[in-house]
């Protein structure tokens with residue numbers, strides 16, 4: 001057992017509900033706080049001096065100077081295993097070129113597929129680990145990582161095996177997701193339905209057998225997979241025992257309904273969700289995940305997070321870090337900016353990048369500083385917790401703890 005502190009403030013997020021709007025008055029902020037750790041879990045939280053008196057002769061790990069502690073953040077949607085770079089797409093888009101023109105000049109998802117297929121395993125693993133370290137430095141210790149730039153048996157398995165290997169080399173928790181249904185690859189001989197069938201028969205059984213992922217994702221969009229074929233595919237993946245998440249309503253509405261109907265853990269993007277569907281999502285257990293990094297990367301509107309929260313949805317916020325639409329990777333900056341545009345409270349933003357995003361990943365007892373929770377927490381060198389979002393990502397995390405041990 002050990003006691004860590006004193007923290008100028010501890011923002012515990014304890015007792016906040018899973019769904020709906022939150023006011024900052026609901027935030028529990030403990031002044032001069034301490035965290036008692038046992039076996040990688042939080043044993044007790046409270047005033048540092050009181051805890052010290054109650055537990056004499058235990059190991060004490062002192063926090064230097066004024067620091068504020070938070071539960072570590074959770075990024076529930078990333079595509080950080082990829083080869084190459086799409087800076088040219090970004091420049092062309094900003095110069096006014098269309099999606100089609102960019103794809104015709106060799107850009108788009110297909111270009112990342114080619115770069116990922118041709119990259120060596122060592123190279124992919126090394127760049128994936130670098131991106132993981134960057135996310136850890138922001139205070140993120142739980143990271144979802146999708147495949148989806150392989151798009152055939154060998155290359156999808158290559159990506160998922162690399163993600164599994166990365167898990168052996170980082171203390172962060174990685175949550176792999178199979179996104180073979182990102183796009184029908186240009187070299188597949190057959191239509192969309194045949195490609196989805198191929199994923200079901202040739203890819204997912206091996207994913208299952210090798211325990212490479214427990215989650216399946218699909219990009220439902222006019223330019224990718226259509227609503228009906230996607231629904232049938234998702235129901236079949238469910239029969240195979242996978243959890244579901246969906247890239248929904250990014251440019252056109254309609255697919256968030258599918259996500260809810262199939263019982264997806266989350267429907268992500270939702271920039272184009274219509275008002276009628278907001279209520280449909282809000283009354284379900286499907287988490288609505290805003291991806292402000294994609295709005296910023298593409299110059300598109302933000303997910304209607306305010307409306308979703310007001311309607312009672314479980315709203316998470318994730319980075320969508322990928323080489324095409326969301327190259328920034330800084331979830332703290334993105335979530336802070338989403339807050340200014342969507343008028344989100346500090347409590348709503350913090351909930352969206354902690355326990356609500358953990359819930360989207362099916363992870364419990366994570367993302368709050370509460371008894372029994374995983375002791376993943378972070379500190380910022382500041383005297384007031386509000387400064388973290390106020391500085392929009394430029395205030396860097398000071399210390400990162402995973403399972404109660406300082407790793408950075």
Ligand code: NIG
Nearest residue numbers: 109219247294320322324325
């Ligand atoms: O979440 N929308 C589809 N997929 C990604 C983009 C991937 C890419 O452009 O490489 C997204 O934004």
Ligand code: FE
Nearest residue numbers: 077079247320
């Ligand atoms: Fe995505």
